[in-house]
Amino acid sequence: MTMRTTMMRDVALLLVLLWLGCCVAAAAAAGGGDDDAGTAPTPSEPRRKPSFVIFLADDMGYGDVTYYGAPTTHTPNIDRIIREGKDFRQFYAAASVCSPSRAGLMTGRDPVRMGIFSRILRPSLRVFFPWNTSSMPSNETTIAGLLKTANYTSHYVGKWHLGHVNALPVHRGFDGFFGIPYSHDMCSEVYGVEDLPIVNRAVPPLPLMRNADILEQPADFSSATDRFTDEAVKFVHEHADQPFFLVVSYYQPHIPHVTPLRYKFHSLRGPFGDSVQEMDVSIGQVMQAIKDAGIDDNTLVMVTSDNGPWVDSGIDGGSPGPMRGAKGTTWEGGTRVVSAFRWPGVIEPLTTEMTPVSMMDLFSTFGHIAGLNVTSTPDFATDSHSFAHLLNSSYAPSAKSRPAIYYFYHDVLMAIRMGPFKLHKYTRCAYCYEEPVPQDPPLLFNIDHDPGEQHPLSVEDHLLIVDALEAEYDRYLSTISPRQPLFDQFKLDAAPCCSPQPYLQPCNCTHANMTVGEAAQSVSPNRQSTSPASAKIRKAAKALYTMLEKKHPDLLTDKLTSEEVSAAFESLIGSPMEPVMQCMLGGEPSLEGYEEDEALFA
Amino acid sequence: MTMRTTMMRDVALLLVLLWLGCCVAAAAAAGGGDDDAGTAPTPSEPRRKPSFVIFLADDMGYGDVTYYGAPTTHTPNIDRIIREGKDFRQFYAAASVCSPSRAGLMTGRDPVRMGIFSRILRPSLRVFFPWNTSSMPSNETTIAGLLKTANYTSHYVGKWHLGHVNALPVHRGFDGFFGIPYSHDMCSEVYGVEDLPIVNRAVPPLPLMRNADILEQPADFSSATDRFTDEAVKFVHEHADQPFFLVVSYYQPHIPHVTPLRYKFHSLRGPFGDSVQEMDVSIGQVMQAIKDAGIDDNTLVMVTSDNGPWVDSGIDGGSPGPMRGAKGTTWEGGTRVVSAFRWPGVIEPLTTEMTPVSMMDLFSTFGHIAGLNVTSTPDFATDSHSFAHLLNSSYAPSAKSRPAIYYFYHDVLMAIRMGPFKLHKYTRCAYCYEEPVPQDPPLLFNIDHDPGEQHPLSVEDHLLIVDALEAEYDRYLSTISPRQPLFDQFKLDAAPCCSPQPYLQPCNCTHANMTVGEAAQSVSPNRQSTSPASAKIRKAAKALYTMLEKKHPDLLTDKLTSEEVSAAFESLIGSPMEPVMQCMLGGEPSLEGYEEDEALFA
Structure with a gap:
C-alpha cells in the first residue's frame, strides 16, 4: 500500500467519522422530544436496576404496525409502547432470517462467528431445522447468562429457534422455558424438496415444551398464544420484587396464520392482520400485568422483530414499508425492523432516535444498564456496543462505538453501512437457488437520504467513501475465525419427540386421538408457497377430507388411533399416506423411494 | 341485459355492500381508542360551529411523516395532530396531481366534471400552467363560498394552483389570499419541451400576491414560508372570536427544495427532509397560535397532502411508504395520502379510521359540521359525502354514502375501488409520453389485504365482484357531462406579471436589481429532472457563474439592471441568454426559432 493510498484511506475514514458525528448530532436534535419549541424535561437518573422485557415478533416487517x-393493520398496544418510549428508526436485526438473527440478539455476537450458517445446502438451510443436531454453541454467553451474574431471574416464553438438542433456553442461561423449539410451519409444510428429499418428509409434529420436556405434541395452536400470555403474566407477578429478564417471543406473524377463530376476520388486513392483532392483544395483556404488579416504572420494555417480512409468502406475508427488499435479503427490508424502548421516567416518551444500532447491541446495553462491565471479559460481546446513553443521557457512551452495520448471507459479507453510506458488494434474491451476485463496481447508496435504496450514487464521485467502506469490510472479515457450518449437521432422529423412535413410531403425546377431519382441515389454505410439493399436500388434504365427507363422514368426527387413520386413508385412496400427512397425524412415514438419502444421516 | 345478468349484478352489489358493511364495522372496531381493553369515553356533542383549518402539503407521500x-424525516408537529386526533388510513386525494386534486378539495366535485383535464397535450398539461387562461370555473361553489353562508370568514395562505386569470382565491369565495398562484418551479425549470416549445420558454418569474395584486416578482423564497406562517398566525388571532375557515397551503415538499439556510442539513433525509421540516415547524407555529388565541377546543384542524410523492424527482422526491406507484399514477401511491383530523373534546384522540373516504368529502363534511344542509341544492357537492359521523358519532351518517373511489387520468377513468376491491381497467406510467394501457382482463386487487397492490386476484374466481365494479364504473361515467378541456386554453400573456407586456418587457417588481450571482445560484442543483433541457439550463447557469467568478467577480455582487446582466452574459459566452435564464432575471426572452409556435396562441 502506497503512502498516498494510506493517506487517502485516513482522509476517507475521517470523512465517514465526520458523517457519523453529523448523524448523531442530527439524530440527537431529532430526538429532543416532540415539540421543537418546548423545553424537554431532563430525565432523572435511574435509581435501581430495571427488569427487562423483550417482545419479539417473528417476520414482522418495518411497515406492519400502525405507527x-x-x-389496515391495527396495533394499538405496540404503538403505545412506541409512543410512551423512544422509537429507533435505524435498528438492525443481526440477520435477515430467524436463527442467526436470534443468536445475535442472545449473545451480542455476529452469528457468523458462531458458525450459524451453511455451506452444503445454502439456499435451503438458513435456519435451524428439526433435523439439526447443532445449535447456538453452549460456550456462548447469552443475555440471560450475563444478567444472572447481576442476580436477574430469566424466563423465555414462545418460539426459540436456536437449536433443540440440549440447546433449549434452559440449556443456554435461562431459568425457565415455555414454548416451541422452532418454527410452527416445520411440520405441516415441506421445505427445500429439491435438495433435501428425506429430511423434509420426516418431520414430527411440533412439540410444546416446558423447560426440556414435551408437554404436548402436536402443540395446540388454538390456545398457544393465550397460554404464552398467561405464562408471561404469571412470571411477571411472581417476580415483581426482584429484577428479571423476560423474553416473550411470538410465532406471529410468521406463516401459516393459525389464528384462533375469535381473531379471524378481526383485521381488514386479512389473515396476516389477524395474526398481528392476536400478538398485539397479548402484548397489551402482558403490559397490563407489568402495571398491575406495580413495576411499570422499573421495567425496561422493548418491542422488535427478528427480521423483515416474508414477502415471498404473498398476501400472507408482511410489508417492509418504504424499504427495499424483505426477509432473506441484505436490502434494508431484510433487517431494518420496528423497535422501541419504554421505561417511564427514564426514557423520554415520544422521542425518535435515528442513530443506526444493531440488535446485537442489546447484550451490552442491557448489561450496562444492569450495572455490569460487559467489556471486561474478552469473549463477551465482541460485536455489541452499548447504546444506553441514547436511552438516557446519564449513562456514559461506550468507549468504542459501533464501526458499521454488516449484512451477511451465510458467511458472505454482502454489504456494509457506515454513517449514511451503504455499499453492496453482492446482491441476491431472497428465496431462490442463486448464489450471491458480485457487484463490481459496488452499489453505493446514501440510505439516510434514500431509505428505499432506489438511487445509487456514482462510485467515481465517492471514491474516498467507497475506499473507507471497503477497508472496514476487509477489516471486519479479518476478525472472523473459520468455523464449522452448524446448519450442515443433522441426524434423522434429532427432532424432539415423545416417542423414543420418532421415525418408526407415532410421535403424538396429547393428540393421538386427533380426528381425520381436524388433521385434514389444519393444512393452511392461506399458505401461498411456490413449492410444488406444498401444493400437492394441500391437494391431498383437501381430497382426503372431501372423500371422507362423502364416503365415511363418521371418520371425520370419530377419534381414531393414528394407525386406524392411516389404514382408512390407504383404503380410500389406494396408496399409502403422504409422509407429511402422517407427520401431522403422528403416523409412521414411508421411507420408500428415499433410501439413497439415508446416506445424508450417516 | 338478461334477467340472469341483472340478478347476478344485484347479488354482486349485495356482496360488495356486505363487504362495505364489514369494512365499516371492522374500522369502527379498530377506531375504538388505542386500548382494546379500555372503555372509550363517549365524545361530547359539539356545542357550537368550529373554525376549520386545513394544512395542505404539496407532493408529500404517504410515507413521508414519522407517524x-x-x-429519517422528522415531523413532530404533524405527528402531534395525528396523535391528538383521528388518523384516516384510507383517505384519497381527488386526483394524483395538483390542480385537479385541489379543485376536488375545494368544490366537493370530481375535477373531471369541471373540465379540469387536457385533450391536446395530455402528458405535459396535467395541471394549470402560467400560460393558462382557464381556471377552476367561477360557477363552482367552493368550501369557502359554502361556509360564507354560515357566516364564516375565510382566508387562503400559500400555493393556490387553480388558475390565476380572475381565478385567484378571492375570486372563488375566499375573503383573502396571500400566496403564490401556481407551483414554485414554474419559471426556473422547463416543462414538456417536446410539445410546447414556446410557452415553456416564456414563463415570467413567480409572483407573490396579496388578494389579486402582485407584491413581489420573483417571490423571495428565503422568507416565503415565514411570511405565510406570520400571515396565518395573524389571521387566527384577528378572527378568534368568530368561526373561520383557513387554508395553509405549503409549497413544500414539492421540488425544487428552496429551503432557507437555517433548515439546510437539518434533516438526515437531505434537502427533501429539510423541506418537510420547514413546513412542519410552520404547522407547529400555527397550532401554537390556535392555542394562544384560546380557540383550541373549537377548531377542527386537518392535515393532508394534495397527492402522492413525486418519485420521478429521484432522491429529492418523497416516498409512498408501503403503497405502489406515486404522484401521477392511479396506483394507491398516487392518491392515498396522510390525513388526520383534530378537534379536542369532540374527536377522540389516538384513533385510527380505516373507512375509505375522499378529499372531495371534506366539502360536505365541513358543511355538515357547520350546520348547513349541503344536499339541498342539486349543483352542490355531487361527489361529496359527509363523513362527520366518523369524526363524532353524534353526527348523523349522510343519507347517501360514498359508492366508490374513482381514479382518473385526465378524463379517462382508469380504476375504481368498492369496499376492499380495486379494479384497474387501465394502467400507465407516471411521467411519460404514453397513453393509458387497457388491462383486459382488468387487474383486480383486495387492497385491504394487499395495500401494496402486489398480488392480483383471479378475475375468474371473482366474477360477481368484477361485474359489480364494472357496473359502477359505467354508471359513474354516465353521470359526467362532456366539458371543454380547460388545460388546453392558453395565451402568451396569461401569466400574472407586474409589467403590462410580460413577454416584451422585464417582469420584475421587487427584484429588478437581483445580482447575476444570485440568479445563477438559484437554479436548484438537486433537481434530478430527466429533461435534457433542464440539464442544459443547470449547466448554463453553472458555467455562467464560474465564468463570472473568474473574469468579472464584481458582477456577482453588483446590482445590475436585467439589460446589463443580459448584455454581460452575451459578451461572456458569445450567444444570447437562454430564455429561461432571462425569465429568472426578468430579461426579455428571445422568440427566435419559435415563430411557428406562435400559432398556438392565435
Missing part, C-alpha cells in the same frame, strides 16, 4: 404506516 | 413510517 410505522400500516394502512 | 407513517418515514425513517
